[in-house]
Amino acid sequence: MHHEIKNKPDFASLHLFLEQGEQVVTESGAMMGMSTSLKMETNMKGGLLGAAKRALGGESLFLNTYTAEAEKQRLDVAPSTPGDIVHLPMTGAGVMVQSGSYLCCTPGVTVDSKWGGAKSFFGGEGLFMLKCTGEGDMWISSYGAIHPIDVQGTYVVDTSHIVAFDETLTFKVRSVGGMKSLFFSSEGLVCEFSGHGRLWIQTRNAPALAGFLHPFRRVKSKSN
Amino acid sequence: MQIQVHHRPSYALAEVLLEAEETVVAEGGAMVSQDTHVTLTTSASGDKKGGMMKGLMKGLKRALAGESFFQNRFTANGAPGHVTFAPTMQGDIVVHEMTQSTVMLQSTAYLCGSPDIVLDTKWGGAKTFFGGEGLIMLKASGSGLLAFNSFGAIKEIEVDGEFIVDTGHIVAFEDGLTFKVTKFGGGWKSFIFGGEGLVCSFSGKGKLWIQTRNAAGFGQLLGSQLPPRD
Numbered sequence: 493m494h495h496e497i498k499n500k501p502d503f504a505s506l507h508l509f510l511e512q513g514e515q516v517v518t519e520s521g522a523m524m525g526m527s528t529s530l531k532m533e534t535n536m537k538g539g540l541l542g543a544a545k546r547a548l549g550g551e552s553l554f555l556n557t558y559t560a561e562a563e564k565q566r567l568d569v570a571p572s573t574p575g576d577i578v579h580l581p582m583t584g585a586g587v588m589v590q591s592g593s594y595l596c597c598t599p600g601v602t603v604d605s606k607w608g609g610a611k612s613f614f615g616g617e618g619l620f621m622l623k624c625t626g627e628g629d630m631w632i633s634s635y636g637a638i639h640p641i642d643v644q645g646t647y648v649v650d651t652s653h654i655v656a657f658d659e660t661l662t663f664k665v666r667s668v669g670g671m672k673s674l675f676f677s678s679e680g681l682v683c684e685f686s687g688h689g690r691l692w693i694q695t696r697n698a699p700a701l702a703g704f705l706h707p708f709r710r711v712k713s714k715s716n
Numbered sequence: 717m718q719i720q721v722h723h724r725p726s727y728a729l730a731e732v733l734l735e736a737e738e739t740v741v742a743e744g745g746a747m748v749s750q751d752t753h754v755t756l757t758t759s760a761s762g763d764k765k766g767g768m769m770k771g772l773m774k775g776l777k778r779a780l781a782g783e784s785f786f787q788n789r790f791t792a793n794g795a796p797g798h799v800t801f802a803p804t805m806q807g808d809i810v811v812h813e814m815t816q817s818t819v820m821l822q823s824t825a826y827l828c829g830s831p832d833i834v835l836d837t838k839w840g841g842a843k844t845f846f847g848g849e850g851l852i853m854l855k856a857s858g859s860g861l862l863a864f865n866s867f868g869a870i871k872e873i874e875v876d877g878e879f880i881v882d883t884g885h886i887v888a889f890e891d892g893l894t895f896k897v898t899k900f901g902g903g904w905k906s907f908i909f910g911g912e913g914l915v916c917s918f919s920g921k922g923k924l925w926i927q928t929r930n931a932a933g934f935g936q937l938l939g940s941q942l943p944p945r946d
Contacts, residue, residue, distance in 0.1 A: 502726040574806065575727070636802070637723035646752040653748045653802075668747070669756035669788075678744035679788065684752060693749055693800075695722075695729040700745070700804040704931075708939025712946050 493598070495629070497577050501637040504577035506569040506595065510560035516567060517603075518596035520554045524570040529562035555603070571595055571633035578638045578692060580630045586659030589632055591620040593655045593694075598628035623659070632656050636696030646686045650679065652697035658689030717830060719861050725808035725869040730801045730827060732863075734792035742788050742801050742828035750790065751797040757789045789831065801828050803865035805931055810870050810887075811863050818857040818891040821864055824931070825887050830860025855891075864888055868929030878919045884930035892922030 493514050496507045505524065508516055520534065534554045558567055571577065580587060582601050594603065604623045624630055632638075634655050641647065643661055651665065663683045685691060717740060718733040729748065732740045747756075790799045803809070809827060812819060826835065836855045856862055866887050873879065875893055883897060895918045918924060 501723060636727040636806075637729065639722060639729055639800075641749065647749065648752055648754075649749040650747060669758060678786075679747055679756065680745070695727040695748065695802050696804075696806065704804050705935055705938050705942070706945065708935035709942045710940065710944040712944035 493629075495579065495631075497579065497631075501576035503574055504571075504633070506577050506631055508567045508569065508596075510558075510565045510567065512560050512563050512565075515557055515559045515599045516596055517555050517557050517599055517601075518567075518569055519594055520556050522569045522571065522595060523556065523558075523567065525566075525568040526558070527562075527565040527567070529560065530565045530567060531559045531561050533557045533559070557599070569596055569631070573633070573635040573698065575634045575636050575694065575696070576638040577631055577633045578640075580632060580656070582624065582626055582628050582630050584625070584627055586623055586625045587630070587656055588621040588659055589624055589630075589656040590654050591622055593632045593634060594622050594624070595631045595633045597624065597630040600628035601626040601630050625659075632692070634692075634694035635698050635701075636694045639693050639695055641691045641693060643685050643687065643689055643691050645688075646684060647691065648682050648684050649691070649693055650697070651681050651683050652699055653693045653695075654683060655692040655694050657685065657691040660689040661685045661687045661691065717861055719811045719828075719863055721809045721811060721863075726806055728802070728807065728809040728865070730809050730811070730863050732790075732799045732801065732828060734790075734797050734799070736792055736795050736797075739789050739791040739831045740799060740828055741831050741833075742790060742799075743826055744786055744788055746801040746803065746827055747788070747790070748800040748802045750799040751792070753793050753795060754790050754797045754799050755793055757791070758786050759789065760786055787835075801863070803827055805865070805867040807866040807868050807927065807929070808870040809863055809865045810872075810925060811861055812888075813860075814856070814862055815859050817859075818855060819862060819888055820891060821854045821856055821888045822886050823852045823854055825864040825866065826854055826856070827863045827865045829856065829862040830858070832860045833858040833862055864925075866925070866927035866929075867931040867934065868927045871926050871928065873924045873926065874922075875918055875924050876921045878917065879924065881916050881918065881924070881926055882930070883914045883916050884932050885926045885928075886916055887925040887927045889918065889924040890922030893918045893920040893924060895919075 494509050498505050498507060534556050577595060602625050632655060638655055663685045665681050665683055668679050668682050717738055720731045722729045722731060734740060814833060833856050864887060870887060895916045897914050898917050899914055
């Protein structure tokens with residue numbers, strides 16, 4: 493299988509070229525176009541429990557598996573938000589992916605949801621992570637551009653800007669600054685990472701856009 | 717202080733490189749990531765001089781202008797450090813170097829800047845208010861680096877004489893330019909049916925930055941299609 497990422501970084505799309513018998517697993521709804529001899533199967537990867545855990549993680553309950561039943565089959569994949577796509581070669585080490593940033597992978601990669609823990613849940617910013625392990629290829633997507641950071645020591649990221657990070661990094665969720673900043677800085681919660689590993693962040697966040705759009709909604713008229 | 721802009725023009729990210737003990741002031745909520753030894757303090761006033769009341773008044777004026785009431789100061793403690801900032805909307809970031817100069821910013825365009833740049837609200841006047849397009853300006857004056865953002869790409873125009881811009885497309889301009897808000901030419905028929913709203917007529921000499929999309933227009937397009945709010 494070979495791949496091309498086009499239209500980076502504004503409206504990135506992924507184009508996969510499969511040989512006979514090759515497979516790719518995608519987030520449901522990500523297929524944009526495909527050749528006719530690709531067989532699509534919807535399955536709950538990892539059984540019912542695995543699927544339920546993924547649903548908790550904000551990913552759709554189902555993943556779609558595409559199998560090439562002839563030579564030279566093509567699958568075009570697009571994420572739902574405007575933004576970037578990055579290819580991650582997987583070599584056995586685990587990568588944590590923000591739910592919603594997972595796009596697709598080869599079948600050798602296992603996708604499992606991992607509870608972010610009480611602290612991140614307290615954040616209320618949907619910091620649910622998918623734990624991806626195994627060998628093969630994985631593609632992740634973002635809202636905005638993806639900016640890679642090599643963490644050596646410690647580093648702080650706003651929780652709504654996290655895309656993915658190596659499992660070698662540990663993190664804790666906290667506020668930035670003191671009490672006054674907690675209430676007045678509008679900065680919300682941040683993730684403090686420690687260790688050595690790669691970190692990918694996105695340069696925009698969807699909740700901020702939703703916040704901008706909210707005042708433009710019509711006001712519901714009172715019936716009485 | 718240095719400011720590098722990555723991922724231009726659609727999803728620009730400003731990376732601010734601070735010397736040890738150096739500070740950058742930023743719009744609330746704009747921080748994306750930072751080194752751990754960069755600390756945040758929040759105050760109602762952009763500059764630490766002046767009493768609490770003065771700070772509150774400045775904060776209030778900024779809030780009127782659509783900016784956050786509070787400003788965040790990020791300081792690199794003990795060693796050089798970096799902080800990254802991003803605006804809310806899709807678009808570009810421009811870094812402008814100021815030397816004892818003044819730039820007028822459309823109220824939501826401010827992203828971050830040197831602590832020696834003082835932000836003040838300059839009331840656009842009754843005519844701009846009448847425009848209803850949120851044409852309230854922030855006045856940034858002093859020396860240092862100023863980073864401002866757009867919705868869409870930013871186009872820089874050297875005005876020498878006169879130039880007309882739709883009010884929703886103004887990002888910033890140097891104070892060598894004066895402006896007045898007028899209805900678009902062609903009489904009342906064009907004003908009402910032309911869909912052009914109000915325009916800003918600039919005159920003088922100086923830089924003008926315009927944005928290739930209009931945020932209010934985008935908001936109205938999507939907002940009208942969303943379910944009503946309570």
